[in-house]
Amino acid sequence: MMLPLMIFRSLKQHALSTVITALSIALGGGLLMSVWAVKEQSQAVFTGVNAGFDGVLGARGSKLQLVLNAVFHLEASPGNLAWSDFETIRSNANVALALPLAVGDNYKGYRLVGTLPDLLQQVEFAPGKRFTLPEGEEFFDAGRREAVVGSFAAQKLGLRRGDKFHPYHGLIFNEKDQHAETYVVVGVLEPSNTPADRVIFIPLEGIQKMTGHAAYTATEISAVLVKLKSPAAGFQMDQMYNKQGNRLTFAWPIGQVMMELFKKIGWFDQLLALISYLVALVATASILASIYNSMNERRREIAILRALGARRHTIFGAILFEAATISALGMVFAFAFYAAIMVGAAQVIRAQTGVVLDPWKFSWVMVWAPAALIALGALAGIVPAVKAYRTPVADYLVPVS
Amino acid sequence: MTPLLEIRQLKKSFVTPDGGRHTVVAVDYFAMPEQQQLALSGESGSGKTTFLNLIAGILKPDSGTITLEGSAMSALPEAQRDRLRATKIGYIFQTFNLLQGYTCLENVLLGMSFGPGVDRPFALGLLQRMGLEQKLNHYPRQLSTGQQQRVAVARALANRPRLVLADEPTGNLDHRNATEAIGLIREACRENNAALLLVSHDREVLQRFESVQDLAELNRAARAAEGAV
Structure with a gap:
């Protein structure tokens, strides 16, 4: 005591x-x-974030760079791949879903990601979780100059539905590199606590055909997000693209590729x-x-x-x-x-x-x-x-x- | 009848700076019956404090035996001597040695905690008996010298000791307080059935005791005997 x-x-x-x-x-x-x-x-x-996909197909290069670019929206793309590569993998019997991404522009430092509306509307970015918008807002129309902004980017940029902006060329903001196109914000995503919160989604063609981009970019994309029908399919794709092929890289599985980062x-x-x-x-x-x-x-x-x-x-x-x-x-x-x-x-x-x-x-x-x-x-x-x-x-x- | 305290052939020496040994205590025989109140006289440096520390088991003698209530204290291992000191002996120091970070009540309770256990009502009763009921939560620095002395007395009696050792308990007090303190210590020991062994070089203090022994004499007798051998 x-x-x-x-x-x-x-x-x-x-x-x-x-x-x-x-x-x-x-x-x-x-x-x-x-x-x-x-x-x-x-x-x-x-290592748990995969945006709802199993692998990423991209230009020949580092798998880690490919995943960081396509899934985490970090780093530069290792290179472009042809639209036909996307069509090939999309039609592969082992692939459940394949969606293209195109990057290369920003708005005040926040990355613009060109893709198809399906990425936001159909994909579960985590089990049971889909991207959602507040009442009255909508996903972009693939044929219009519309944008859906991630919650964090919207907060930092002060963007709201109805706001208009001009994209800037490149992944690093330089006010001299403004593009002429005007995009309208049609929706601000609810927070997903994923890298998607930090980007601005626009239609794929928007990036591909932005004024000032080289003409060949109109038929190229930066990466393809791939969802496989079975885990075994990953080995086949790995064999096909990484071991037999020498033009493209298939980063799979995403979590394991990220583990390499932690090892590094x-x-x-x-x-x-x-x-x-x-x-x-x-x-x-x-x-x-x-x-x-x-x-x-x-x-x-x-x-x-x-x-x-x-x-x-x-x-x-x-x-x-x-x-x-x-x-x-x-x-x-x-x-x-x-x-x-x-x-x-x-x-x-x-x-x-x-x-x-x-x-x-x-x-x-x-x-x-x-x-x-x-x-x-x-x-x-x-x-x-x-x-x-x-x-x-x-x-x-x-x-x- | 077995005395409460019995000392035989007690010897304690210390090593001097030049490597020799200086005998401080050499007592052939010393005894105290139960409840006796005895004053030991001795000048400064005569070994009074060493003698009390030996009895308290704080120091271990070079040779000889100290028996307290039938227990051969000097032969016990240190932990048991500590236990015996905590339960059978109360010690009043010249400088009171109150713990400055503790209140009056805590000083008394802390002393109890090493002995038979904390008895809060008894501690409160003792402090009340010392006239300190208004000072229970005061720290030693907030008390007068006389009040500090009374806390020290209460602490010494807190474990219902069989023997209270008092080392120059009035050394730091003025004449009036010294007189009061001696009276209080003697009364308190009597009320608690404790024997009192008080050492002092103050003649006025010694005069108030019926039994007084000279430590120098005790030491001299033994040393003389030593010399004869």
Whole structure:
């Protein structure tokens, strides 16, 4: 019963160092948890996003670049493919659905994606989920200069139904490269928490035949999103396009291709994790330093407690508990740091990719990281606890003059 | 009848800076019956505090035995000496040694927690008896020296000890407070059936005790015997 009081009083007596030490633990713990959770969630989300398709057909090149371009609307297209390639794959008996994409223009930095209306109207971008529009708005007509804007892009650009805009050439915004065509926004998609939120969809021909584009682009597309009838068909397509052919690339399955990205940036993950481990370790070491440094002033108190009958192991345990308590206190604050870092990271990731992370999603790191840091904190208390344990009672019962 | 405290052939020395040994306590025999109130006189540096620390089990003697209520304290391992101290001995220090971060009541309760257990009503009763019922939640720095002394007395008696050791308990008090404190300590020990062993070099304090022994004499006798051997 008196142990919590002893710890509380000691923490109160050393309030400043307690708060600073707890905050350093909070920073270390928060960083550790958020790095882990961002890595875990982003890996799960990015390898799970496939826009409702199994593979992407594109020009010969990197599968990863193809997927990033066609599914995540990032990166430049590795090259174009002919309309006939689209027709060939669309008529393949193993293909359930194939939809062409054409990219190459933007509006104030937000990418224009030319496609067929089916992409927005018929495809489930995730199981049971389709793109939806608010009441009174509509998907674009393939024969008109109409646009459907992703929710995030609409919010950032301030576009609403009825607004008109001129596209700009290229994927990077340059106000000198404005096209003459005027597009009318006919709908703003409800948030889908997918990369589609960051793009502006227009009819395929709009990109193909935009003024200023080379004439050959009218019969070319950037990629084809492909939905297969069976997983086995993927092997056949892989064989046909990647192994036997040398003109096109079939990126399949999309999730596995994305895993390559995480493998490529694995070193960066490890570096971040290492930094967060080090921060946590340094923070834990600060517990050791703060308690150890206060030991000289505490030795009289320890001697008095011992003279009152406190046993050595009671004093030893009290110091360990105190160290663990500082760590636990820090981990309470760590969740605030965690939330702040996660909310910030989720916003950046959403702005850059359209993919939404859930800052409040449970992760086991929220259990093991606090447990590990509290245990580490207690371990850090061992050195000062040993010093306390060895306090010669008689020597410290008299006040230091 | 077995005395409450019995000491035989007790010796304690310390290593001097030049590597030699300096004998501080060399007591051939010393005993106290239950509930006795005894004052030990001795000048500064005569080993009074060392003698009390040996009895309290804070220090371990080089040789000899200390028996408290039939338990050979000096032969016990440290943890058991701690336990015995927490349950059988109350200690009043010259500088009171109150824990500054704790209130009056907590100082008393904390002392209890290492002994038979926290008895809040008894602690409150003791502090009331010391006239501190209005100061329960005051910190030591918020009390006068005399009030701090009374908290120290209450703490020493909190575990219903069989023996109270008082080391120059009036050393930091003025004459009026010293007189009151001695009276209070003696009364409180009597009321709680505890024996009192008080060491002091203050003649006025010593005069208030029926039984007074000179520690220098005790030490001298043993040292003389040592020399004869």
